[in-house]
Amino acid sequence: MNTLTLHNEKYRTEKLIPSKWDELFLDQALRILRLQKYPECFSVRFLMLKVLLNLRLLKKGFKSDLFFALLLKNHSQKDNFKLLAFTDWIFEEEKSCTKLLLTKVKKPLKKVRVCKDFDKTQFWQWVHADTNFLAYAQTGDEIAIDKMMACFYLKDTFNAETIEEESTFFKNLLPEKKELFLMWYIGNRQVLAQTYDAVFGGEKEETKRRDFGWAGVLDDLSTDVTKMEQVGELNIHNVLFSMNKRIIRDREAQAEAERNNKQKS
Numbered sequence: 001m002n003t004l005t006l007h008n009e010k011y012r013t014e015k016l017i018p019s020k021w022d023e024l025f026l027d028q029a030l031r032i033l034r035l036q037k038y039p040e041c042f043s044v045r046f047l048m049l050k051v052l053l054n055l056r057l058l059k060k061g062f063k064s065d066l067f068f069a070l071l072l073k074n075h076s077q078k079d080n081f082k083l084l085a086f087t088d089w090i091f092e093e094e095k096s097c098t099k100l101l102l103t104k105v106k107k108p109l110k111k112v113r114v115c116k117d118f119d120k121t122q123f124w125q126w127v128h129a130d131t132n133f134l135a136y137a138q139t140g141d142e143i144a145i146d147k148m149m150a151c152f153y154l155k156d157t158f159n160a161e162t163i164e165e166e167s168t169f170f171k172n173l174l175p176e177k178k179e180l181f182l183m184w185y186i187g188n189r190q191v192l193a194q195t196y197d198a199v200f201g202g203e204k205e206e207t208k209r210r211d212f213g214w215a216g217v218l219d220d221l222s223t224d225v226t227k228m229e230q231v232g233e234l235n236i237h238n239v240l241f242s243m244n245k246r247i248i249r250d251r252e253a254q255a256e257a258e259r260n261n262k263q264k265s
Contacts, residue, residue, distance in 0.1 A: 002086060004053075017052050017086055021097035021183060028054065029100055032090060033176035040091065045084045052086065095179075096187035102177055105153050105170065113153035113169060118188040123239040124232035125151055125158045133185060145178050146170040148185060192236075196244040198251070 001016045001023055018024050024032070031051050038044045098118070105113045129151035136144035150166035151158065170178070193200040231239060 004083070004086060015053060019086075019089060021095060022099045022187075024052075024100060025054075026100065026102065028052065029097075029180055030174075030176050033179050036090070037175075042081075042084070045087050046080070048087045048090060049084060094186070095183050096190060097180075097183050098187040098191060100180065101184045102180060105149075105173065105177075107169065111169075113149075113155060113166075115152045115154075118184075119235075119237065121152070121236045122158060122233055123236050124160065124229075126236045127232070128160055128163060129185070130189070133189070136182075142178070143167065145182060146173075149173075149178070149181055152181075152185075192240060196240040198244045198247040199240055 002019045003014055004017045005014045018028070021029060028051050032048055035044055035048055035051070101115060103115055105115075129148045132144040132147040132151070135141065136148070146167040146169075147163055149170045150163045153170070155166070
């Protein structure tokens with residue numbers, strides 16, 4: 001959070017203002033993402049600032065309080081431009097969050113799909129989502145986002161065979177809600193990459209992912225197809241931790257073998 005201070009000869013007021021996406025309330029984030037569809041100009045940025053300050057739009061105009069009065073009446077245009085610097089982070093090219101999430105998607109006739117905490121994800125569930133994420137990154141096809149959402153927003157339990165069918169549930173979802181989901185996924189994927197850097201950063205593992213998908217990375221932990229399915233049902237952190245540990249151990253063993261060979265020669 002940043003602290004915004006406004007004052008004149010009579011009044012002084014301070015207000016906390018969010019400085020990243022995870023510090024926003026859900027409705028604030030959705031309103032800002034909706035505003036981003038408009039050209040970046042003074043008036044749109046000013047609206048975003050009002051959203052950050054949680055000044056809600058009422059039928060007769062914006063909510064009137066001492067802070068808002070100071071903001072509008074006692075500051076020059078030049079000062080207001082300085083205030084808009086508090087919105088700069090909104091326009092960063094790569095947006096991400098880890099906690100901010102639309103937990104439920106509802107449709108008429110009480111149809112509901114619920115998304116659980118990312119850390120409770122099964123490995124195969126994440127593999128299918130990540131495959132579609134990489135497809136979206138390459139093609140920009142938004143159907144891939146619908147399929148990603150079908151992997152997380154579940155009617156009951158995850159079933160890879162119903163992803164195509166379930167993805168239609170999200171076809172007409174508001175763009176800002178899809179974008180928020182994508183930001184949430186990107187943020188949590190970044191956490192995985194930082195935590196299990198050997199899995200995500202190794203050249204050998206990258207080659208396996210490119211040639212065989214995540215199954216190519218998983219095969220080292222599985223003796224047969226049946227075992228691979230069992231491993232795939234485990235929590236994502238359990239699987240990635242084991243992968244990471246094994247890769248590091250193999251690298252250390254290889255480095256030790258190379259040192260021994262040099263000593264012998």
